[in-house]
Amino acid sequence: MDNGTDAAEGRQSEYALVLDGVRKSYGNREAVHGISLAVRKGEVFGLIGHNGAGKTTTLRMISTILRITSGSIQVCGYDVATEPDKVREIISYLPEDAGAYKDLTGRAYLDFISKFYTSGEAQKEMCGRGMEIADLGERIDSKVDTYSKGMMRRLLIARAVMPSPKLAIMDEVTSGLDVINAYEIRELIRDIANSGVTVVMSSHNMFEVDMLCDRVAMMDHGNIILMGTPEELKQKYNAENLEEVFVKAVKNNERSH
Ligand code: ATP
Numbered sequence: 001m002d003n004g005t006d007a008a009e010g011r012q013s014e015y016a017l018v019l020d021g022v023r024k025s026y027g028n029r030e031a032v033h034g035i036s037l038a039v040r041k042g043e044v045f046g047l048i049g050h051n052g053a054g055k056t057t058t059l060r061m062i063s064t065i066l067r068i069t070s071g072s073i074q075v076c077g078y079d080v081a082t083e084p085d086k087v088r089e090i091i092s093y094l095p096e097d098a099g100a101y102k103d104l105t106g107r108a109y110l111d112f113i114s115k116f117y118t119s120g121e122a123q124k125e126m127c128g129r130g131m132e133i134a135d136l137g138e139r140i141d142s143k144v145d146t147y148s149k150g151m152m153r154r155l156l157i158a159r160a161v162m163p164s165p166k167l168a169i170m171d172e173v174t175s176g177l178d179v180i181n182a183y184e185i186r187e188l189i190r191d192i193a194n195s196g197v198t199v200v201m202s203s204h205n206m207f208e209v210d211m212l213c214d215r216v217a218m219m220d221h222g223n224i225i226l227m228g229t230p231e232e233l234k235q236k237y238n239a240e241n242l243e244e245v246f247v248k249a250v251k252n253n254e255r256s257h
Contacts, residue, residue: 013077016041016167016198017062021071024057031057033222034071039200039215041076041166044193046209047202048246049219055202056096058219059171062200063093076166092160096172099152102145106136106155109144110162117163130162133188150181154188161192168192170201174208186212206242218246225253 017039024032032054039045047055060066062073064084072079078086100109110130114123131140134154139147147155153173161168173189174182182205189212193199203209209216210230218226218233226233226249230242237245 013074014041015039015074016043016076017045017200018074019058019062019071020073022058022061022073023069023071024054024061024066025069030069031222032061035217035219035222035224036071037217037224037227039198041198042193042196043214044189044199044201044212046213046216047200047219048204048206048209048216048242049202050204050250052221053219054222055219056171059093059169059200059202062167063091063169064088065093090166091169092163092165092167093169094156094160094171094173096175098156100144100155100159103143105143106134106140106147106151107131109155110134110159113159114162126162129164130158132158133161133192134158148181150177150184153177153181153185157185157188157192161197165197167198167200170199172202172204174203174205182208206246210242216242218249220250220253223253225249 015038019035019037021034021036022032023030023034035058047058049055057066061068062075062080064080064087068081072081075087076090080087104112111127114126114130118126134140136151136154139151144152144155157173174185177185186208189199213230215227215229216233217224233242233245237248239245239248
């Protein structure tokens with residue numbers, strides 16, 4: 001990544017991400033019904049909601065993988081529909097089902113991927129940054145197919161973050177991990193955000209989102225039904241935790257339809 005480019009700096013904007021009236025249809029079925037939100041630079045922003053709510057579809061539109069049906073998405077001032085290449089230079093996307101080449105060691109995998117981005121000293125630096133983020137100790141030299149799920153997730157997060165994106169997009173990043181591994185991954189995401197990277201993540205885990213996210217948006221059937229800091233939402237619904245907020249908000253939403 002060339003730090004002198006417009007894309008590396010991002011256009012002047014207070015926001016890392018702005019969605020305005022975004023819709024997505026698969027054939028004649030609309031999965032996302034005109035959602036709007038804005039994520040400030042440096043925030044950890046959580047998208048929560050039950051299966052099929054539209055979280056992955058939304059993250060894939062932000063990542064330029066899926067074309068939006070209407071509305072607009074801007075990443076650091078760049079439009080995903082008209083400037084997708086600029087957007088791709090400043091984001092990273094980690095899908096829920098991402099994997100790595102199993103025959104490579106962790107080190108060889110990060111080295112291989114970093115060569116897609118840059119070369120020479122910059123490439124060595126990027127790979128070194130990846131190994132630091134992965135923090136796998138001597139297991140960085142073991143083959144990926146010997147990794148536990150937690151180790152694999154650390155490696156994939158390192159891959160996603162080592163190019164220093166402006167916006168890191170992570171889909172269900174702790175799903176399937178045990179308590180300790182999920183805790184460590186949350187710590188890692190906090191560190192990543194503290195280093196200046198904006199993080200947008202989806203999760204089913206309300207506890208996790210409560211611990212980790214500065215703000216959250218709750219999705220239900222393709223709509224955003226609530227948005228705010230975890231504290232604001234708990235106060236508004238007089239609830240002990242986000243799970244209770246979610247249940248109450250979904251019921252309210254059903255009543256109003
Ligand atoms: P989960 O938590 O299960 O991953 P989600 O909130 O990420 O769910 P999406 O995967 O975005 O939800 O799905 C939203 C809706 O769009 C669902 O009704 C789903 O069936 C539908 N959908 C997703 N992908 C496609 C596709 N390629 N073709 C048709 N419909 C799709």
